[in-house]
Amino acid sequence: MNGKPVWLKASGKPWVRGEGRPIYDNPWISLTEYQAIAPTGRPALYGLVSFKNAAIAVLPLHDDGTVTLVGQHRLPHGGYSWEIPEGGAPAAEDPLDAAKRELAEETGLEAAEWRELMRVQLSNSITDERAIGYLALELSEAGGAHEADETEALALARVPFREALEAALAGHMPDVLTVAMLLRAYHMAREGHLAPALARAMLG
Amino acid sequence: MNGKPVWLKASGKPWVRGEGRPIYDNPWISLTEYQAIAPTGRPALYGLVSFKNAAIAVLPLHDDGTVTLVGQHRLPHGGYSWEIPEGGAPAAEDPLDAAKRELAEETGLEAAEWRELMRVQLSNSITDERAIGYLALELSEAGGAHEADETEALALARVPFREALEAALAGHMPDVLTVAMLLRAYHMAREGHLAPALARAMLG
Numbered sequence: 001m002n003g004k005p006v007w008l009k010a011s012g013k014p015w016v017r018g019e020g021r022p023i024y025d026n027p028w029i030s031l032t033e034y035q036a037i038a039p040t041g042r043p044a045l046y047g048l049v050s051f052k053n054a055a056i057a058v059l060p061l062h063d064d065g066t067v068t069l070v071g072q073h074r075l076p077h078g079g080y081s082w083e084i085p086e087g088g089a090p091a092a093e094d095p096l097d098a099a100k101r102e103l104a105e106e107t108g109l110e111a112a113e114w115r116e117l118m119r120v121q122l123s124n125s126i127t128d129e130r131a132i133g134y135l136a137l138e139l140s141e142a143g144g145a146h147e148a149d150e151t152e153a154l155a156l157a158r159v160p161f162r163e164a165l166e167a168a169l170a171g172h173m174p175d176v177l178t179v180a181m182l183l184r185a186y187h188m189a190r191e192g193h194l195a196p197a198l199a200r201a202m203l204g
Numbered sequence: 205m206n207g208k209p210v211w212l213k214a215s216g217k218p219w220v221r222g223e224g225r226p227i228y229d230n231p232w233i234s235l236t237e238y239q240a241i242a243p244t245g246r247p248a249l250y251g252l253v254s255f256k257n258a259a260i261a262v263l264p265l266h267d268d269g270t271v272t273l274v275g276q277h278r279l280p281h282g283g284y285s286w287e288i289p290e291g292g293a294p295a296a297e298d299p300l301d302a303a304k305r306e307l308a309e310e311t312g313l314e315a316a317e318w319r320e321l322m323r324v325q326l327s328n329s330i331t332d333e334r335a336i337g338y339l340a341l342e343l344s345e346a347g348g349a350h351e352a353d354e355t356e357a358l359a360l361a362r363v364p365f366r367e368a369l370e371a372a373l374a375g376h377m378p379d380v381l382t383v384a385m386l387l388r389a390y391h392m393a394r395e396g397h398l399a400p401a402l403a404r405a406m407l408g
Contacts, residue, residue: 007361010284037357080214120380151242183387
């Protein structure tokens with residue numbers, strides 16, 4: 001594709017936020033209720049959740065076609081969740097530096113090659129949360145003990161790429177960034193965007 | 205893969221929610237602050253955003269390998285967003301019924317074949333929002349005018365699948381469900397999970 005397709009143009013009026021009433025604030029989010037005006041002209045009370053960190057997701061892909069995954073209990077859904085390593089980047093932190101930090105903290109790994117795979121919006125009708133996903137290649141042990149967050153108790157697993165992808169598609173790893181990043185790596189392997197030996201090891 | 209891989213097991217203690225203080229409530233979300241205890245034993249004040257609807261995403265894939273996309277202004281990120289058709293399913297509504305309703309309301313289309321492609325969690329450290337994604341096949345005009353939501357002003361585009369996928373991967377369609385669903389359809393086309401003529405039309 002050369003450039004941006006013409007159908008991606010904007011039309012109509014934007015939302016008007018209007019006056020905002022601060023409702024809640026903690027170190028991760030704030031909530032503000034706006035007296036908004038919809039593109040149709042209709043008034044709408046709009047509760048917007050603003051995120052202080054960008055979500056950072058790292059797919060650690062080893063030369064042998066395996067990936068390292070992280071297991072942890074999550075409060076909101078009340079269950080145990082296997083995912084790719086994820087964390088948060090405050091506005092002042094470079095997202096790639098945050099990715100390197102999270103990978104080391106959660107898995108003890110460091111990567112010689114990094115590729116940005118996606119910048120996405122996670123829930124764009126209610127929150128302004130955005131996520132940046134990286135592929136981490138040429139992995140080795142970082143040396144030194146991991147230093148996880150003081151509320152995190154993490155398990156680790158290193159499994160074949162295809163087994164991880166199939167588990168995600170079967171619904172066993174419902175975190176959307178994990179699903180999207182594994183599918184993105186599959187696409188890269190299939191389209192010749194990864195080293196041939198690595199792609200062969202992944203696709204089996 | 206036969207059954208659930210053994211590495212998907214849970215370990216360690218779950219989060220304890222503790223006492224909750226209601227902070228905010230509107231027709232779409234509520235916010236509660238819990239006196240939680242982390243798996244590490246550490247107390248943590250936890251602001252949880254609960255969603256009243258499940259997010260519903262529909263990828264309308266035509267027999268000729270094109271997809272129908274929807275354009276609209278979104279308030280939280282302040283920009284114009286091209287996406288696959290999406291909406292919300294209240295707890296009392298069957299998600300597939302909601303998908304059929306949203307597809308008809310937003311695009312005027314109906315589908316003779318539906319496949320559930322994913323059930324995912326969108327932001328699992330802060331919200332309990334979940335999303336269900338469907339592939340809509342054998343599409344035709346539903347007849348009758350669309351009836352969009354009274355705050356929605358929607359544009360439509362019908363474009364080749366590969367052009368939509370490339371626009372998403374280039375960052376022009378950052379909605380994560382749009383990215384994940386297009387990648388999922390690519391995976392199905394590549395793995396022989398779609399009719400051969402349709403897969404050829406998509407991958408062209």
